[in-house]
Amino acid sequence: MAKRKTKFVCQHCGYESPKWMGKCPGCSSWNSFVEEMEASGNRNKHTFNVGRNVAHKPEKISSIQTQQEPRVTVEMREFNRVLGGGIVAGSLVLIGGDPGIGKSTLLLQISAQLADKKLPVLYVSGEESIRQTKLRADRLDITSDLLYVLSETNLFDIAKQVEEIKPSFVVIDSIQTMYKEEISSAPGSVSQVRECTSELMKIAKTNGIPIFIVGHVTKEGSIAGPRLLEHMVDAVLYFEGERHHTYRILRGVKNRFGSTNEMGIFEMKEKGLREVMNPSEIFLEERSEGASGSTVVASMEGTRPVLVEIQALISPSAFGNPRRMATGTDQNRVPLLMAVLEKRVGLMLQNQDAYIKVAGGVKLDEPAIDLAIACSIASSFRDQPTRPDDIFIGEVGLTGEIRRVSRIEQRVQEAAKLGFKRVICPANNLDGWTAPDQIEVIGVKTVQEALHVGVSR
Numbered sequence: 218m219a220k221r222k223t224k225f226v227c228q229h230c231g232y233e234s235p236k237w238m239g240k241c242p243g244c245s246s247w248n249s250f251v252e253e254m255e256a257s258g259n260r261n262k263h264t265f266n267v268g269r270n271v272a273h274k275p276e277k278i279s280s281i282q283t284q285q286e287p288r289v290t291v292e293m294r295e296f297n298r299v300l301g302g303g304i305v306a307g308s309l310v311l312i313g314g315d316p317g318i319g320k321s322t323l324l325l326q327i328s329a330q331l332a333d334k335k336l337p338v339l340y341v342s343g344e345e346s347i348r349q350t351k352l353r354a355d356r357l358d359i360t361s362d363l364l365y366v367l368s369e370t371n372l373f374d375i376a377k378q379v380e381e382i383k384p385s386f387v388v389i390d391s392i393q394t395m396y397k398e399e400i401s402s403a404p405g406s407v408s409q410v411r412e413c414t415s416e417l418m419k420i421a422k423t424n425g426i427p428i429f430i431v432g433h434v435t436k437e438g439s440i441a442g443p444r445l446l447e448h449m450v451d452a453v454l455y456f457e458g459e460r461h462h463t464y465r466i467l468r469g470v471k472n473r474f475g476s477t478n479e480m481g482i483f484e485m486k487e488k489g490l491r492e493v494m495n496p497s498e499i500f501l502e503e504r505s506e507g508a509s510g511s512t513v514v515a516s517m518e519g520t521r522p523v524l525v526e527i528q529a530l531i532s533p534s535a536f537g538n539p540r541r542m543a544t545g546t547d548q549n550r551v552p553l554l555m556a557v558l559e560k561r562v563g564l565m566l567q568n569q570d571a572y573i574k575v576a577g578g579v580k581l582d583e584p585a586i587d588l589a590i591a592c593s594i595a596s597s598f599r600d601q602p603t604r605p606d607d608i609f610i611g612e613v614g615l616t617g618e619i620r621r622v623s624r625i626e627q628r629v630q631e632a633a634k635l636g637f638k639r640v641i642c643p644a645n646n647l648d649g650w651t652a653p654d655q656i657e658v659i660g661v662k663t664v665q666e667a668l669h670v671g672v673s674r
């Protein structure tokens with residue numbers, strides 16, 4: 218009998234080594250190696266061996282027929298949007314998120330909506346018994362006939378059930394509980410997660426079934442059992458939100474069939490997730506008008522503009538080293554914008570603490586929010602409120618110039634729709650479009666000009 222070989226695998230990045238190491242050469246993390254058994258020679262004995270005999274030949278690119286990917290849409294339009302217009306046949310989609318954020322709830326609701334369209338769905342839970350899943354379904358008022366639930370963690374058995382039921386849609390909840398018998402390491406380890414995912418990929422591609430995989434996120438913020446999962450699947454969606462808030466955001470970070478950075482917004486209610494159709498209203502709901510340090514920006518989230526409040530609190534620093542903190546946006550932009558305000562506008566900010574917060578728990582990272590941050594800082598520093606019906610849009614350059622942003626027309630339309638009266642935006646953006654009548658558009662060239670219009674004394 219052949220000797221079984223073992224190897225050591227880094228649980229963070231998947232680096233393999235024949236010997237144990239303290240520090241991973243791949244990702245520099247410490248003490249991350251775990252001994253795993255090398256898969257034995259006949260590892261494909263049990264695997265789902267379909268499609269192996271189909272040999273592909275190279276084809277001329279000009280002769281390849283293109284068609285739109287066939288997509289299935291669900292009732293939740295926010296969900297379709299994040300996927301780029303619906304679920305693509307044969308796609309493998311990973312949904313990541315913190316435990317308890319609502320991944321199982323979301324996927325059970327989606328499954329039910331598909332089953333209601335007469336499409337058989339197989340919902341595999343490795344974490345909950347079928348009775349627990351049933352209890353959840355009762356809470357969500359799900360009674361679909363074509364929704365099959367299975368409590369199973371052995372991937373080979375799951376593959377058999379897929380063959381038998383021939384579902385149109387499969388959910389695997391979660392990938393960290395699944396295992397293949399041939400691999401001796403524990404479920405959730407790098408090898409198991411990797412092998413199970415590639416097996417699921419095979420099932421999805423050869424049968425044309427879309428498969429959704431749930432993946433938990435570790436404390437460090439990557440999908441547990443390494444990033445390599447993200448490279449293998451067709452799309453990666455993150456389901457995020459603060460546990461203390463009821464709003465949840467589904468965000469695309471990778472999508473082979475559509476644009477990324479799309480965002481779907483949901484609210485967790487007593488009876489499951491409800492989609493939110495007009496996010497701007499929610500993000501502005503709790504805004505206290507007339508307070509200093511608050512501005513509103515129209516930011517693009519994918520193809521949709523959302524209005525979000527940006528708050529700043531500037532207060533004298535008690536220590537020699539002033540603090541600069543930001544939640545919901547890039548930490549590094551704050552000192553940069555403060556330096557611009559100091560040098561180009563003459564605000565004495567060097568001995569001030571600065572706290573920036575994007576309200577509502579969203580994350581914004583596009584440069585078009587610069588001007589709103591700068592104006593919030595100036596407004597708080599001077600204790601001078603901005604007008605509650607002003608919107609600030611623009612990227613700030615190092616010389617204090619206001620730079621052009623994309624899709625200005627859509628942003629302004631959204632602002633007008635929500636009753637804002639003035640838009641302060643880059644002067645370079647003014648050509649080639651017309652603003653709605655009820656909103657005044659003010660083009661500015663420098664931060665100084667913007668402050669003069671928006672935060673004047």
Ligand code: TYD
Binds near residue numbers: 316317318321323486
């Ligand atoms: P769950 O889907 O189990 O999270 P995950 O699969 O991401 O771990 O969500 C559980 C949370 O959602 C739990 O705190 C209860 C809450 N919840 C509701 O508020 N309403 C509901 O209808 C359901 C089913 C759950």
Ligand code: MG
Binds near residue numbers: 320
């Ligand atoms: Mg769950």
